Amino acid sequence: MVNTQSKNIIITGGARGIGRVIARHLLSQPLGHRVFLVDLNAEELEYVVTKHLAAYAPRVGSVVANLRNPRAIREAVAKAAEFFDDRIDVLVNNAGIARAFFTAGNGTMEDEATAEQWQEYLDVNLSAPFWMSQAVIPFMKAQNPKIEGKGELKQDGVDRTTDLKRTAEFANLPLDLHGKDRIDEGGCIVHITSFRAHVSDPDCEGYGSTKAGLLGLTQSMAVSCQRWGIRVNAISPGWVHVVHECREGDEAAASTQGAPHEEEAKKVRLETWKDGLKELYHRQHLVGRVGLGEDVAEAVEYVMGAGFLSGQEITLDGGASKRKNPDV
Helix, strand or coil, X not given: CCCCCCCEXXXXXXXXXHHHHHHHHHHCXXXXXXXXXXXXXXXXXHHHHHHHCHHHHHHEEEEECCCCCHHHHHHHHHHXXXXXXXXXXXXXXXXXXXXXXXXXXXXXXXXXXXXXXXHHHHHHHHHHHHHHHHHHHHHHHCCCCCCCCCCCCCCCXXXXXXXXXXXXXXXXXXXXXXXXXXXXXXXXXXXXXXXHHCCCCCCCHHHHHHHHHHHHHHHHHHHHHHXXXXXXXXXXXXXXXXXXXXXXXXXXXXXXXXXXXXXXXXXXXXXXXXXXXXXXXXXXXXXXXXXXXXXXXXXXXXXXXXXXXXXXXXXXXXXXXXXXXXXX
């Protein structure tokens, strides 16, 4: 179902790249969505809020946070909740280590020098989405009148030590959490994973395994979060070309094309985003092109409004993973 209500949305890794495009796309919709960006890069975050998204300033908040730190995550979510008047509708767990390959030592898992990078992948790509989700749940529960309380799970005396004994809890789960008119899609958590959860290149153990782990987290969370009326889904992009989605890219477009940051800059981006990409890269995709950040943003918008969608993965790779030999 198409979104029909204004949403309060947290986006991690929102200062540049895919996260920035998601924020810009959602803010540009007529519903008046509000967005709160969480990012580690203070300089880029300040730029995107005060310059790139300046036209939406009253509806944009932000905080600098290290997502490897659970306490910093809770503090960031608390600031977002304050910005949103204690109601969070959507969490987009987009932040992650974009580098697909080990670079420490000789760049292979054989080298013990990769141990630190392995842990970094785990912390940022897998643990951080769990910690972010954990922190937003109380503020997503609060919006649903059928869910009691906004803190800990109600202690109802149900023994949860085995699957068999959990049937008592299952039998008492509230129905029609999103309303019989389907207008309220309920709380929504979106994990941005990667098609590399399914296919790989050499030396991608850190990246690929944490992205695959995020799919497992999506399924588990979707079942657990049912009790709070929260849907959980994953979007797995393939090759999405967003190196120009940053301050440096904006300034380059402005200087070479005479375009300001928006709306003229948007036109320039759409005309020049393929610059530097070989024709082969586009031919590797069944749709004949590499992905755009807007492709992911539109998928996020769909998932936000799809009230019957939970526990699912949307693979958004232009069909690249379906071709037997991607170099042909």
